[in-house]
Amino acid sequence: MLQLPPLGSHPVLISRKLLILGIYLQGFPPAKVQELSGLHTPYRDIMHRAVETASRLVISNDELVATIECIECIMMETMYQNNEGNLRRAYLSIRRAVVIAQMLGLDRAANSSLSKTLEPETRTRIDPDIMWFRVIQCDRYLSLMLGLPQATPDNGFADAKILEGCSPMERMERMDCAVGGRITQRNYADMHNLTVRQEIDKLLLDAAASMPPQWWLAPDLSTRASDDLEALHDTIRLMNQFAHYHMLARLHIPYLLHPSTDPKYVYSKITAVMASRELLSRFIPFRSSQNFGSFCRGVDFLAFIASTALCLAHIDARRQEKADADENGALLSFLSHQRPSDRGMMERVLETMEHIIRTSSDRIAAKIARITRHLLAIEADAAMGGSYRTDSSQNAHEEELECNGKISDGGAVLRIYIPHIGTIKIERDGISRSDTATAPMPAGPDIGPTTLGFDSLVSPPLSEQPGEQEQDETIPENQSFNWLVNHSDAFSFDGPAVPDAQGFDPMLDLRDEQDLQGVDMAFFDSLFRFCGPE
Known part of the structure; x- marks a missing residue:
């Protein structure tokens, strides 16, 4: 060859x-x-x-x-x-x-x-x-x-007649591909259409049924030699599992933070958590294996999406436990007993990214690590009793071409402007995408208030310089909010673009080819566009 x-x-x-x-x-x-x-x-x-x-x-x-x-x-x-x-x-x-x-x-x-x-x-x-x-x-x-x-x-490649002549794995691949197209169409249309959600979910169930139950067990790549033919088959199997659970997560994650306690949203919330957990449980051994170099860095983005969604679910679960205004108020309370293992996976993702940074000064890993570190601090603070909430609406007079942001109130409030989305106000007692205009823009739905713990999720305003390394830092759970305040300069968009004591660059150019490629903005956009009432 x-x-x-x-x-x-x-x-x-x-x-x-x-x-x-x-x-x-x-x-x-x-x-x-x-x-x-x-x-x-x-x-x-x-x-x-x-x-x-x-x-x-x-x-x-x-x-x-x-x-x-x-x-x-x-x-x-x-x-x-x-x-x-x-x-x-x-x-x-x-x-x-x-x-x-x-x-x-x-x-x-x-x-x-x-x-x-x-x-x-x-x-x-x-x-x-x-x-x-x-x-x-x-x-x-x-x-x-x-x-x-x-x-x-x-979707002609997934017609019934064509699928009849496919192997089980190819059948699943084609059905998942068709699902990906429908999710993209839905994201550009009406996310409130639960009939479409149910149709796509049924397609994913049918795709999963193409493979036998034991095929869905995560393959153990650590026992395979890199030049082993079985290792190739297991790698293809793992990539298809990643793809399937990614589709499942992306279908249901937009409903994760919906404020309604209507049972019709419970299924999506639970499924989003499950799919995110399945992704992380496969990502950790995959990236821990020494048989893969830069193979499929796209998997790192999947881990970013999954860890963010899982962290948000736990933060919102804590909020629901405190609110519990009615009998459905704690519909995510089942997560309480799963928090230790879930947090362990998210911490392992952070450790994996920090290891990549130490060995290669990777900018993508640095940004994922930065977001994950702050998210874990927020989640720990929420677990200790911290409260967070969100609401959102469009701005009319801040339509700029670049992202902008500002930290205030001693690090307790962060305002981030994202073009075509709006201004997101993040504070310990809540998050809001605030409307600072007298008349909202006609484009885009308003997002109603939702309470959760959410901080640097949309605010990784930091770009690693080549050769810089992220410093490891343990965040005690009982000091998580103090850690955020003490490190508020890491969120700052103001002042000179000079790296701080940790080597962080306070300015982020989202057009940089080496940043998160817009994956974070696409994720947050789909998440926030459906946080409000129907």
Whole structure:
């Protein structure tokens, strides 16, 4: 696979070899990195140069793209960018693949067999219909993660007749992909439509039923050698489990903080908690394994979403226990006995991110760690009796192009402005997305008051500088609120952009390719847009 192409090979075929080399080096197991010590150039430099050369000279050349092999190259570039955590670049790349595939007729099964290839063996190696499905699958994953539109709403790849000829795993993959498209459509339409929620939930149940019960047990990758064929199968199995539980979580998380105690929302609240727990229980052993390098950094974003949702559920559960105004007031009280293990998982996620920071100064891990650390402090404060609440509405006169924020009241209040969403006021006694205008904007629904413990969730205004390391810091549960106040400078958007004593940069440019890629904003937008009454 890594053999040099013959002399005179087409540039696309040469770029394919470069991309294979880059992806191979990207996923090189950390435990075996010492085997590359004889290289004169650091292996990650070789990796970056190989992919960058293929992208710059071939993939971006419109005169060379009208073949099946070029779509394959673009998909490999997308995989590489996703593994690196560059979800925006991956999104742009896969959109290019969608357009080229449509030009070649891959979206029309009757014409896909006529698609142009550079090598005869490509037709035996690649099925155009399956390639089209994989392109759409990747597009929908990235669209959902970033809160951006999907390329096409067509779900022809999941028609009943097609599913009949699929293996059980492929059937589940296609159904989950269709679900991802419907969730994205719902997020752009009406989240109050519970009929749509029930339809999508039924599709996920049917998809899960495609696989036998024991398949859903988390595979143990620690006992597998990285070059073991069984390890590959278990990894694919784990990735499909991640994908399924991610869809389940994203379907129900928008209802997690809904203030209503109506039983019709209880199912979504409990399911969101369950799906988040399933994601974290798989993420921890996956990232603890030494058999995976930068493989699938997108999983880190899933852990971020799951840990945030789980933390919010526990904070809201504490609020419900204190309020308990009626018989349904503590519908999340069942979480009380699960708090120790859930918090243990969230703390382990934080430890995992901090380990990544220490070994690679990773900016994405630094931001996830920052948010998780503050969330855990808030959750601990809520467990000790702290109270939080939220309400939200749009602003009319603060429509700016960039995020802005301000800390006040001795660190007890944080105001964050997010374009197209509004101003979020965060304080120990509550959170509100406040309306500071006389007339609200017509776009977007108002979000009514909801009480919960929620602090730096939407406020990671911090960007790691290359080479900086996050300092480990233990937060005693009985001192969590004091810790937040004492570290209020970590939230500050004001003042000079000079790192503080912990190495934190108080300014955050959300356009930076190395930040959370908009995953956090997409998550919070879907969460807050449905926090209010119907």
